[in-house]
Amino acid sequence: MPTSTLPPTVAAHLPTGLLIGGAWRPATGGATFPVADPGTGQVLFDVADATAQDGLAALAAADAALPAWRSTAPRERAELLRAVFETLVARTEDFAALITAEGGKPLAESRAEVAYGAEYVRWYSEQAVRINGLTRTAPSGANRQLVLRRPVGPALLITPWNFPIAMITRKVAPALAAGCTVVIKPAGLTPLTTALFAEVVRAELADRGLPTGIINVVPTSSSSSLVEPLLADPRLRKLSFTGSTEVGRVLLRGAAEGVLRTSMELGGNAPFLVFEDADIPAAVTGALAAKMRNAGQTCVAANRFLVHESVAKEFAAGLTEAFDRLVVGHGAAGGTTVGPLIEERAVDRVEQVVAEALDDGARVAIGADRPRRPGWFYAPTVLTNVDPESRVVREEIFGPVAPIVTFADEDEALTMANSTEFGLVAYAYTQDVGRAFRVADRIEAGMLGINRGMVSDASAPFGGVKSSGLGREGGEAGLEEYLESVYVAI
Structure with a gap:
């Protein structure tokens, strides 16, 4: 398959399977779908085509890894993200070449996107140790009020094709900083950059002896058949989506049944x-x-x-x-x-x-x-x-x-x-x-x-009003999307 625009080190070692529970594997049934270079129309790679069964397996892995990850010290989560940031910067040319190959944008823009995406990882590495609670005396003086912050739980992250590294880092980085585990459903048109990024995170987790099931990736050619069972599963507690308003409305209806926390960055004009x-x-x-x-x-x-x-x-x-x-x-x-x-x-x-x-x-x-x-x-x-x-x-x-x-x-x-x-x-x-x-x-x-x-x-809240979405990504607000408050009266 033509991969001449990619550095040999990237083309030879790029994972094209599903990442579930820390291991890259084929889809159930072995199905794949092609990823093409929009500048030529030629196929670059065939990527594993996840089924509903694969999606649920990924959610099970994320759920199993949650207790260990949410109890991991904030400093350790911060250092993991800092290491991922440094790897992204060091491998800028690899990521930029891959973004250009599957997404088409000029290399200068792809390099800028890597820098921009990496900034989200650096920002949330710094925010991981700044998850603040509250303690005070109640106005009545009868008791003390304690407000704790904790991760909402396993999160489903659905990303678009147009910024394949920036859109994933601004979702994954705050989720991991907060102590959440994730299942990523990348865009079918540009899943390769997500795979390379996920492998960087997976390798860093493995090197540190942390559960690799924290991050899972399930590309698919049939988004609805994969996503619908996940939204119906009570183990899922958070949905973050970037894409069209039309699809966002469908996802919001699906998320309503389980009363999921949702972040929606939708269309614009x-x-x-x-x-x-x-x-x-x-x-x-x-x-x-x-x-x-x-x-x-x-x-x-x-x-x-x-x-x-x-x-x-x-x-x-x-x-x-x-x-x-x-x-x-x-x-x-x-x-x-x-x-x-x-x-x-x-x-x-x-x-x-x-x-x-x-x-x-x-x-x-x-x-x-x-x-x-x-x-x-x-x-x-x-x-x-x-x-x-x-x-x-x-x-x-x-x-x-x-x-x-x-x-x-x-x-x-x-x-x-x-x-x-x-x-x-x-x-x-x-x-x-x-x-x-x-x-x-x-x-x-x-x-x-x-x-x-x-x-x-990366340090500012990104998001819209009206039919352009709910919630914010980036800045302090982006971390809040993955945290819930628990009030304790003492």
């Missing part, structure tokens, strides 16, 4: 607001960062560019020029700045929403075509004169397309920005401090970038 007093060159730079990471395939990608009518022409010209300098190609090729979309149907969908926008009167400033080359590519595209009711504005694009819509004043801009069921992130460019705070007060989003196109940070 991020507005990028450019006010009349904005620094336009800075806004163009920020727009490029907010839109084009992973070819626009991120939940925090700017989806709608809402620009004041007085600067719309200047902004569109600057963004078009910036897009024209982008280099589309295989992520492993030198000089590539925009890689492929993840699969062919993703290209089909982007092509369709752009065509509908053109039918609605939009004009093409650049792009709007499908390059003739192997793999699944779509050209970086800027659209002007876009109808606010077009599908390209109303729905999450998940591709390299920037639709520009104009507004007349601040109230109209915020009304447009909030006119969606989603509320994950928003961006705003203005040099008016008062306006920045007014936007922060009124925007219906869980995160806001002012004069910057990137908001994510």
